[in-house]
Amino acid sequence: MDSLNKFKIPERIEGLGEFAYNLWWSWHPVARNLFKKIDRSLWKSTEHNPVALLNEIPYHNLVACAQDIEYLRKYDACLEAYKEGLSFQGTWFDKNYHEHLDKLTVYFSLEFALHNSLPLYAGGLGVLAGDYCKEVSDLGIPLIGVGFMYPQGYFHQFISPDGWQNEIYDQLNFKNVAVSRVLAADGKLLTVAVPLDSISIYVSAWKV
Known part of the structure; x- marks a missing residue:
């Protein structure tokens, strides 16, 4: 994977960069609070987007967090919960269907509402898909969602x-959202040819 950002973060709390790119934080208050405590006003102005926050936050703010005993206590607790959540060990699926952990379910949807900082949805279909993804994550079910990376959201x-209704389309700033480019074995951007009648459409892959 190739993220578009290389955050400058003190080593003691460098896990914040990984947290920011895993939307696990969006439904775990302990993780959201870590970002909010860095700078409450910036957290609000970035609309609760940790990638944008880490792109904009002055380095000395992060240094202060890395030296704050109370912040470090919460950071360590969050890191432990995060690693446990990614391990699948002890989850509902692990306890009941351990022999199937190597099997993967693929969920196709036109929209995924995972967080408002990643506007790949417009309504109920996306909200439903997002809720499914969060629930199967908590249950430890091996699942991957496949959808579209809309450039405008x-x-x-x-x-x-x-008195007329008008619309404004915001162009998605890929440097400020939790997406990473998927790379091929040779390190180049992965593209897949999809045949359509007599032509082929080339698709790039991104990971959320």
């Missing part, structure tokens, strides 16, 4: 002075 509506 959803639009924002407003009413013009003359």
Whole structure:
């Protein structure tokens, strides 16, 4: 994988960079609070987006966190919970279907509402898919979701002075969202040819 960011983070809390790129943080308050405590106002202005926050935060703020005993206690607890959550050990699926841990379920959806910082959804379909992904993660079910990487996300509506509804489309800034480019074995950007009648469409892959 190749993320678009190389954060400058003190070694003691360097796991924040990995947290930011794994949306596990979005439904675990202990992880969200770590980012919020770095800079509450910036956390709010970035709309609770840890990738954007780490891109903008002054380094000395992170140094202060790395020297704060209470912050480090919460960081270590979060790191332990994070590693446990990724291990599959002791999960519902591990306890009941351990022999199937090597099998993978693939979930196809046009939308995935995982967090508002990654606007790959517009409504109920995405919310349902996102909830499924979060639940199977907590249950320890091996699953991968496959969908589209929309470059604009959803639009924002407003009413013009003359009473007409208008839309604003925000272009997705890939440097400020939790996505990584998938690379081939040779280190180059992975592309897959999808045949369509007499032509082929080439698709690049991104990992959320």
